[in-house]
Amino acid sequence: MKVILFWTIGASILVTLYSKDTFSGAPVRVLVNQQATLFRNVSSCENAQFRWILPTEATIAKCQKQICAIKDVFLEKFQFKDNNLVLKSAKYSDWGTYECNCKSIITFVKWDVVVALDVSVKELENITLLCYAKDAKDVTWFHNDARILQSKNDGSTVADKVFQNRVSLKEGAFKDGNLSLTLLDVSRKDVGLYLCRVNDETAEGYPYAHMLHVNDNRSSPEGQKADFVLMMVSVPINIVFALIIVFLSVKLYKNNRIISQSTSTTSRTSQPVEESERNPSENVHMLALPVDESQSAQTCAQPVQESKTDLKSSSTQPF
Template sequence: MKIYWILALFLTGTSSVSVVLNHPTSLPCGNCENVVWRKIFPIEATVADCQKRKCIIKESFRQRFNVMHEENNSLFLKSAKYNDLGQYVCSCDGIDKHVNLEVVVPINVTVVELRNVTLPCYADTQSGVSDVTWLHNEKKALYYTTKGAPIPGLGYEERVSLTEDGDRDGDVSLTITGVQQTDAGLYRCFVRDETAKGYPHAYMLHVISKTR
């Protein structure tokens, strides 16, 4: 059964959505009249059943979930809880679309503007790992491969770096120098083309204005 489920995801394709704990998000669907939203992993349950834009939200999901018809029947989540993570399926006029929801629980880090900050992250780099990616919100803050120098994201030029020779020891921590207000937000650490998470995986960076 599990092999069949994994094969089905491979054949139909799946999209991924990440949300910070207790924050809102939406899962995309499509433009159609009849929509059924289901959760299929780690539990199996119907979330919403909509026929011609009239929806019945199942009781256990009613307080936080809603279907947004004006946004192509997206499943809107008012405040994501940890148990909301998993695999969802939108059946749009009989055509299934798979969506994976990741609920991120970041570590809070506070830094004063213009100072430097290091976000620790570690990964097993001894088994063929050749790349590291740090995302700031959904954009790349830094990308590194063992075949070349680290590539900073737009706005991070000459301000971000990894631990020197860290890929040898499994230390892929990110240092930001001269922190700016625009640096605030969610940071996530990945290896293997963003398929594997580093540890710790996520930080929420808060930037305090420098007092004169």
């Protein structure tokens, strides 16, 4: 009996140790409303059971002879996809600890559902990510699960070499409760999730998470390269348009010149006729001879001389 009891205790210790090895102390962070994989290669175990153990206890799915099925109550939340157990869209209430039991080997996964604020900045500019905490002894800033800054209220600060001389807290941060992180000369490598935790990473600052987006800046080398490419593409197009405009202008000028010459010829041909019709009195005046006023008066004063025929006829008496 002692031997059996010894082996039972030993086996329990081994299982416990193995379970501890498979337990991930650091939580798996997933953004709210995003899809996330809970367990991978689920069919590798012939018989398996997947459970949610904290803060509630419930069986999510089971696999028997490598055929897996999800419980009805979790059909809207989970699915098997590409041999993985997947959470369709993470909600804030999905945080907690999950387990996979495969042949009495239990694997734990702790999930932290993060609600992150979206912030944007242009390349090479500076940005401050807000975080506040009351009576904090220390603060740790993470970038995509990597620690980039650790600072204590005694003034000691350690920064990651990638972010060294680029990240800092304001003076008197712990006194004011303002543990906001200032990031200088932002680049595309800085894109991602930033988290603020305090008191040996046991508590969260407020706000806790930021999702940083970096936009193009035309003053950056990448922006200058994009401008150069755009210029190289637009120059040929502008030249073609200029040639088309010149061609149309020349053609229009020639057409206008032909029309002008035709109009001039027509006007010269019709001018004499138009002048004679328009001012006939001027032509008559130009052809009239000068008149001697004395001769004209004499002529008008001469009596009309009667003809002989008229005299004879006047002396003849009627019958």
